Amino acid sequence: MIDMQEELYKVQIDDIFEGPMDLLVHLIKKHEMDIYDISIALITEQYLEYLQWMKAINIDIAGDFILMASTLTKIKSRMLLPVHEEETDDEDPRLEIVKPLEEYLQLKSAANELIARNLLGEDTFVRNPDQENHSMDQDGKIIKVGLFELIDAFQTILEKISEHRGVDIITADTVSVRDRIVQIVEIFETRKSVTFNELFPMNTDKSEVVVTFLAILEMVRLSLINIVQNTQTGIIRLFYL
């Protein structure tokens, strides 16, 4: 897929790291499926494709992702088995994934309710605010971007690039992730924010795009930048912290 030197740069993304459940939710939403009527074949195929992507950009795929992949594959194969009419009490094999999904979504909604309360140190304050004060980043119209949205954006950029370039010109001087981070920081020194697409000029080659993407992930990990997406325009914007 993407030709990269092994171990060139390993990205660990603890903070924006999301698990296999999040990936499932992301895919189900993306295809506007009902969680009680999931197309296992499509979801499994897409799920595995995402794992490939994550591998390609050297993200350490945790065992959890593999486990979920095997669960999905197992369900898919069980769905292919013919159903005998006398065994009608056989439950839908998809329940194995639907039940945890249900619980997970419920929990996510609970998390949203919690964060919407009048938080101490954010919405409400006490008289002696010398103790640890708390604040949460939550701007109504802007959401923090997760890993999967970033991968989606990245895929789009790679597609655009292959459209624009018939032949791959071999360039000798490739930029390292470290250098690219420095370059991006330099951009930020002149302005506070930059859009995701601005960092990927049309005339760059794939390896440069990959390096830029890794640089962005690394900067997030180092808490150098904040990535947010406008819910209305879908524009992803990077803020220098």
Place this chain on the structure above:
Amino acid sequence: MENIKNIIESLLLVAEEPLKIDRIKDILALAGKKEIQNALTELSSEYENRKGGFFLREVAGGYQIRTRPEYKEWIKRLIQPKPLRLSKPALETLSIIAYKQPIIRSDIEHIRGVNCGGILRMLLERKLVRMLGRKAIPGRPHIYATTKQFLEVFDLKNLEDLPTPKEISELSDTASENME
């Protein structure tokens, strides 16, 4: 007793954490719980009628004077609160612990489908979560629960005060119909 309401109000102003009725009772010596409760209710409704800059909140088992959320932007010009920066995974983990406590780590990870050792450590450091002890099963895993600090930060009276999670509507409009 002379103006019990005013005494309690003065205590509330100085108290460093939510003031429990029992504590007020210890201080006032002669007042009964009922009397104190009434005074607190009266104070609270006075603040509501006045619609001033603060109100009385029942949090973490006690009472505390807090500023009204409407004026948060102004307060942030006065003080720069350190951001809590709870990432999405951290908030989710915290929610699991809040709703399912007491809970062991493997059960948390089962729901999220992801390892959460790092997040747990961070939540412990921020004193939003504490260890209750160890479960008497092989491996003797730690049992986790939320703290008083958690109740204070999230403006909760107690754990029963946690909002009831809404039915999942986000992904399924026809939820129960398709089930059976």
